[in-house]
Amino acid sequence: MLALAGGEERLEAESATMRGIRWLLAVQLPDGSWPAYPGQDEGCWVTSLACLTLHQLGVAPEAVTKGIDWLGDAWPGEGRLWQRILRRLSSRPAVTRQNHSLRGWSWTRGTSSWVEPTACALILLHNIFGPTLPRRLAKRRRLAEAMLYDRMCPNGGWNSGNPFVYGVAGEPLVGPTVWALLALQRHQERAENQRSLDWLASVSERTPGPSSLALAHLCLETYGRPTQELEPALRRLYATNEFLQNIPALAHAALALDPTRTWLQVSTKGGGRS
Amino acid sequence: MMESASRLSPSFARPNSRVAIRSAKNYEMDLSALLVETLRELDLPVRGKTVLLKPNFVGPDPSGTINTHPAVVAAARESFLRLGAAKVMVGDGPALERDTEAIAESMRLREYLGPLAASFVDLNLDEVHRVPLRAGASSLRELYLPDTVLGTDLIVSMPKLKTHHWAGVTLSLKNMFGIVPGSCYGWPKNILHWAGITRALLDINSTVRPHFAIVDGIVGMEGNGPIQGMAKPCGVLVLGDDPVAVDATCARMMGLAPERIEHIAQAGLLLGHIREQNIRQFGESITSVRTEFAVLPEFRKLRASA
Secondary structure, eight states: OOHHHOOOOOHHHHHHHHHHHHHHHHOTTSSSSSOOTTTSOOOOOHHHHHHHHHHTTOOOOHHHHHHHHHHHHHOOOSHHHHHHHHHHOOSOOBBBBBTTOOOOOSSBBOOOHHHHHHHHHHHHHHHHHHHOOOHHHHHHHHHHHHHHTTTTTTTTOOOOOOOOOTTEOOOOOOOHHHHHHHTTTTGGGHHHHHHHHHHHHHHTTOOOOHHHHHHHHHHHHHOOOOOOOOHHHHHHHHHHGGGHHHHHHHHHHHHHOOOOGGGSOOSSSSOOOO | TGGGGGOOGGGGGGEEEEEEEEEOOEEEEEHHHHHHHHHHHOOOOOTTTTTEEEEEESSSTSSSSSSHHHHHHHHHHHHHHHTTSSSSEEEEOOSOOOOOOHHHHHHTTHHHSSSSHHHEEETTOOEEEEOSSOOOSSSSSSEEEEEEHHSSSEEEOOEEEETTTTTESTTHHHHHGGGOOHHHHSSOOHHHHOHHHHHHHHHHHHOOOEEEEEEEEEEEEEETTTSSSEEEEEEEEEEEEOOHHHHHHHHHHHHHOOOOOOOHHHHHEEEEESGGGGEEESOOOOOOOOOOOOOOOOGGGTTTEE
């Protein structure tokens, strides 16, 4: 829906978007969250995307507010008291090297913080509130941004969220790197951002996946880095495997080809919602 | 699904399992002929069935040391079709990398299988249905699982022979984590770690029973697997009609004691055999192909010699 919103106005796109809005509103759970599939009784990471999409389409502000309230309360599992006690008491050497007090958002309720759901929540908060967040969300943002930097791979870029396992540096991946960089746009001069952009630029042209290619292009352009023309490369990839009929890959391609990208813009309203 | 494979029964009530170890020096040899011969020997009922080959695609792998090699996947597809399967699909849901096509292209899967849109399913993004879990080993109770998996007659787990930094080894049982869709549970599927790897593995493998396993041990991985370990050439394919027995056999080949690997030991109670006397061995003997795999210090206790 976000991808369709940026394209040329066409009747079928409008009709699909209307159906999508009705469907999103129908499956929102009473606590304000969204499940990954209808029938699931717990909300998850897609809540950020649902809120961002509805907000961008300018509809259902109450549903968006409920979703954001849920996100504000949805703490990942690693911060639970018994988890902290267990870690303190454990005699086993730490397998991963990361600061568990820095928490973002998890993929599913009560599990650990990971890069992508954290980044998506931050993008939503920037897009809706701008730099001035309500106090409890400001705390979440501070922790989440610190968590992302803590989870960065030593030579730049991000993987899903384990920069070190058994003392070995993790390899970054395009997707998580893009989402983290987009979420950390307001710190774009920081050395970590620039190092990660350097890594992304070094791999972007030779990535063989359409989703990675499109996202890398979108991110580099957003940061004002030089890019090559995207459409011919996407056409070549589509001719090869039809993107594996992968809807998210098609959506990423459409988002990357649309220069407006209002969903990535930081709100100038500042605290428009509470 | 096949009736016999859906039954949970204690080890004393189960017939012996059959496992074949086949020497395969490299990925260039005629692996299809080797697999057809072995599948015929094991008399797997394939004719008219829909088959899902579930390889282990972890991440971009241009060097061929991380993922199940595409030559083995292609040979398996050809073999099942030659034996009369109605349809053979290849599917996986990688745990860390969302761009599955990037993984497939990095490992040249298309060169072996042809255009992927027709033959490959990204299980992370497939349509799903809610499935109650049978063993009740973990707190999960239910999972949403891909329709491609639920609708197939015969599931073949096709891992690479590797050590694993959380589970000790990653073989045909651990490979089934890949059927859990990222679209529901994320990348990685962290809910399975929180439920406990062993318990989640028991739940998944008892609910969606892989009917057969083919392990790519031509080049395995030792040390800090499943991604950052070292290549370990072993020159074997391991096949069998009981994934638990296949994994136990692989562990013995790697110099590890299967009864010390928690998830294999637990699976040996209800899902398959791990005792050598209950596993009918075909092809090479374990002794003739045994080669010690390096393990992280955490897992030295798994060694058969420990």
